[in-house]
Amino acid sequence: MSITIAELTVGQDIGSRSIAVTRTDLVKYAGASGDFNPIHWNEAFATGVGLPGVIAHGMFTMGAAVQLVTDWAGDPAAVVDFQTRFTKPVPVADTTGTPEAGAVIEVSGAIGALDADAGTARVDLTVVSAGQKVLVKAQAVVRLA
Amino acid sequence: MTINPDLQGRSYPAAEVYDVGREKIREFARAVKATHPAHFDVDAAKALGHSDLVAPPTFAIIVAQRADAQLIEDPESGIDFSRVVHADQRFTHHRPIVAGDRLVAELHVDGVRAMGGGAMITTRSEIFALARGAAGDSADVREPVATTTSSILVRGEGQ
Numbered sequence: 001m002s003i004t005i006a007e008l009t010v011g012q013d014i015g016s017r018s019i020a021v022t023r024t025d026l027v028k029y030a031g032a033s034g035d036f037n038p039i040h041w042n043e044a045f046a047t048g049v050g051l052p053g054v055i056a057h058g059m060f061t062m063g064a065a066v067q068l069v070t071d072w073a074g075d076p077a078a079v080v081d082f083q084t085r086f087t088k089p090v091p092v093a094d095t096t097g098t099p100e101a102g103a104v105i106e107v108s109g110a111i112g113a114l115d116a117d118a119g120t121a122r123v124d125l126t127v128v129s130a131g132q133k134v135l136v137k138a139q140a141v142v143r144l145a
Numbered sequence: 146m147t148i149n150p151d152l153q154g155r156s157y158p159a160a161e162v163y164d165v166g167r168e169k170i171r172e173f174a175r176a177v178k179a180t181h182p183a184h185f186d187v188d189a190a191k192a193l194g195h196s197d198l199v200a201p202p203t204f205a206i207i208v209a210q211r212a213d214a215q216l217i218e219d220p221e222s223g224i225d226f227s228r229v230v231h232a233d234q235r236f237t238h239h240r241p242i243v244a245g246d247r248l249v250a251e252l253h254v255d256g257v258r259a260m261g262g263g264a265m266i267t268t269r270s271e272i273f274a275l276a277r278g279a280a281g282d283s284a285d286v287r288e289p290v291a292t293t294t295s296s297i298l299v300r301g302e303g304q
Contacts, residue, residue, distance in 0.1 A: 018191065025178075028175070032175070049228075059231070059234065067178060074182065076200075083236070
């Protein structure tokens, strides 16, 4: 990695990406994380507790969104702090057996603050699905060279 | 059922040890659609100065949610897990988590606030790595690895 704090400015864009999500992805995340709450894989259970249907784990969205920062920084260990609020659920439609995504999460990032003394940059992420902000105050602090 | 306000300030000591394996890092990385080679290829991780595969930035949630389970499953807490909504989450890394780490988490209940008929509960997990070869319960040979904080909203009836 070769990004230095001197070459960055507040407001600078670090890029964007689009994440396609399927019900299979939620099952994989449940297994990998150990979070087997049925609202993330069982339609009847999810609607029974008042949700519009199966929703993505907030931690799936948070974990997938930060990859934009990791790849930009060049080292996953450069992300020294990462926080978010979960404001809206991400409903994932059942598209099993088709090539379609059940939901799409759009992630973009910009430099929110620079701290020359600490050698860190704060990246502010905008994370949207179906036209709604699903994460708010999604901020990753990255240690730079 | 109402949330027990006496939960505030309660701590749960480090319980079981979580052994961080290479295949778990790879599995978790794939599950969050991470593609950085430092999660998959030991040589790529070493080229960046790490001793082994590096975990993704949110990997510590596995350890933190195991610690949270102690509170949620505590019969004194009054928490109905089917009414829990994750409200916010933060990870502060004191050093990267790498394959081979043996982690333990101490859980602290930092806040309990009534909200409507429910409650917002803020917990903090202090995650430590045990020194290589140390016994699972030796508290004096551990290194701070990460601090995670999490707020959950326990919805009241009709919320």
